[in-house]
Amino acid sequence: AEADIGLIGLGTMGSALALNIAEKGFPIAVYNRTAQVTRDFHAGAGELATRVIPTESLEELVAAIKPPRAIILMVPAGSPVDQQIEALAPLLDPQDLVIDAGNANFHDTNRRAEAGLPMRFLGVGVSGGEDGARHGPSIMGGGAQQDWDRIAPILTAIAARAEDGTPCATRMGEAGAGHFVKAVHNGIEYADMQMIAEIYGLMRDGMGLPADRIAGIFERWNDGPLQSYLIEISGKVAHAPDPHSGQPMLDVILDRAGQKGTGRWTAIEAQHLAAPIPVIEAAVMARNVSARLAERKAAEERFGPAPQPCDLDEDLLERALIAGKILCYAQGFAMISAASEAFGWSLPLPDIARVWRAGCIIRSTMLNDMAEALTENPGRNLIMAPGFASRIEEALPALRRVVSEGLAQGHPLPALAQGLTWFDMMRTxxxxxxxxxxxxxxxxxxxxxxxxxxxxxxxxxxx
Ligand code: NDP
CATH class of the missing domain: 1.20.5.320 (6-Phosphogluconate Dehydrogenase, domain 3)
Structure with missing residues (x-):
């Protein structure tokens, strides 16, 4: 046995993660249900292939890893994870560690952790998509401290680094805590994306701006307080031409959003916790409405299209988005606090803000300030932190103006409007x-x- 770690599931995420691990100097044994995928992966690993041990059975995989073993599962959430745990059980020692690094529902992770599995078990949320997994994801761990400590040298080596050099890999608490934090991350991701899409809609349908002008605006915003991965890629996608027609890429993409359900889990869990996260809920709702394309077409034929020209400008939209973003994160962090209390976890809010600063989809400079504000006082809602209270005061008139003008002119703004309504309720x-x-x-x-x-x-x- 020569591998420091094993990995099962060489799909998009698993193969990227395996290359990242090998690149950081850890020999890794890999296994995939379809053996040809393993062979192709090894053949395509280039100079990293010397640190990749391809295996074609679970027995071979287990034999290739140094004991006590650690094996990452990167398979679809749900029954595939249970199947793999069951198949590994007779092959592993009690001290061997299985790490579910997929997007598990944290209730499943809690169940597995409490089920008395015949091996050690960690539930680890990994964010950043394929590129993150390959070059530095953000990693949110859950399970026993001793198990986290064992695997932490590898996870911190492969994780993204924040600007101050801190690796974005943190243990959030027991059992499902890591997958829970990952789910809230994904909920916030839905909300961030939805608010950007709403602002894009106002620029496109309310201000009549073409995609390249919109791209330029996002690019400018990415140099200011809104600097973030999602604003950066919004500028890039708005800029890109369709290779077939030459039209802007955005203008040829069907407006029907997909989802794998992690945003929905967050919204459902928030309801269980009685934690108000209306911006995230609105974002989930908006994806569901977007999916009903035929009904939307029929209703537009019956009632006519809604959006009319709006009296808005770039500066108002930027400030409205700043306010919406702060309100959304305030809700997300408050939900994490509520879960911490309800589940008896001590979820480290400042560390959560820190672990999201790099590697993951919601990475942004604003998270630096959020980490600071939460370090000062983790129990205080973000809207009450002095630095954010003053930013809200400054940006709120713009949010109110954008939402009222947008709604008056028939633009659907579910997330932005919910942020504003929640804030007005909170201050009443x-x-x-x-x-x-x-x-x-x-x-x-x-x-x-x-x-x-x-x-x-x-x-x-x-x-
Ligand atoms: P892919 O569909 O690309 O890969 C799935 C992998 O799992 C394949 O290797 C597949 O093997 C294997 N697999 C599927 N079903 C089974 C099964 N029943 N038993 C054993 N192996 C199985 O998925 P991703 O890499 O995108 O996702 C993996 C996990 O990571 C998921 O939980 C996902 O939600 C999560 N994730 C994904 C992100 C992304 O951006 N894609 C981001 C963060 C997390 P085979 O080749 O035989 O089909």
Whole structure:
């Protein structure tokens, strides 16, 4: 046995991760269900092939790894992971470690961790897509500290590095904590993408800008407070021409968004936790609406198209997006706090902001400031951190103007509008739930608390 680690599943992510591991100097044994994929992978590994040990059975894989062994699973989430664990069980020693690095639902990871598996087990979320996996992903781990410590030298070696040199690989807590943080990351990713798409819609349909002008605006924004991977690639995709027609690439892409469900998991989990994340929920909803293309076409024929020209400018849109982004992240971090309490985890909020600074899809310079604000006071909602409160105050009028003008002119802005509404609710000490409580008491005698503190929890409804 000569490999430091093994890997099962040489798909998009697994093959990239295996090359990254080999490149950092760790000999790696690899196995794939379809053996030809393993052979092709080894043949295509170039000079790294000397550090890649291709194997064609699980027995061969296990024999190639130095004990106590560590094996990464990079297969689709769900039953393929259970199948692999089951197939490995008779071949592994109790001290051997299986690392599920796919996008598992954290409830599954909790279940596996609690099931008393015959081997050690970690659930590790990996973000950054194929390029991240190959050159430095962001890694969110969950499981026992001792198991994390064993594998941490490899995971920190392959992880992205933040500007200050810190590797973006952190243990978030027990069992499913890493996969939970990865799910919230993906929820925020959905929301960031949706808000950018809404702003793009205002530029395209409200301001009548062609794709190359829009590309230029995103490029400029990427030099300012909005600097992020998603703004950068939005500029690039808006700039690219279609090789077939020469038209802007964006103009020939069907407006029906796909999803693998991790954003949906976040929204579902937020409902279980009673954690308000309306911007993320709106983003999931928007993907679901986008999928209903035929219905949308029929409704447009019946009612006519919605969007009309808008009186907006580049500066307003930039500030609105800054505000929307802060509000969205404030919700995401608050959900993580809620989960920490509900599951008895001590999820390290500042470390989560730090681990997202590089390697992952939502990486951005603003996360540096968020990490600082959360380090100062992890228990405080981000909107109350002085640096962010002042930014919100500065950008809020623009968000309000963009949302009100956009909605007035028929532009759907689900995520931006939800961010604004959530913020306006949060800053309203006297809301309208007194009406809800009165109704609940009227039809169900549910009782209410009174402002004057008097102990008289029912209204005179029957009188
Ligand atoms: P791919 O579809 O590219 O690869 C899947 C791999 O799993 C293949 O090697 C396939 O083998 C193997 N596989 C599929 N089903 C089984 C099974 N039942 N038993 C054993 N092996 C199986 O997927 P990705 O690499 O994109 O994704 C892998 C994991 O990483 C998923 O959980 C995904 O959600 C997650 N992920 C993906 C990201 C991405 O950007 N693509 C980003 C972050 C996480 P075979 O060749 O035989 O079909």
């Amino acid at each position: 000490a006297r809301g309208t739930a007194n009406m809800i409580q009165a109704q609940r008491d009227f039809f169900g005698a549910h009782g209410f608390e009174r402002l004057d503190g008097r102990d008289d929890p029912h209204g005179p409804w029957g009188a």
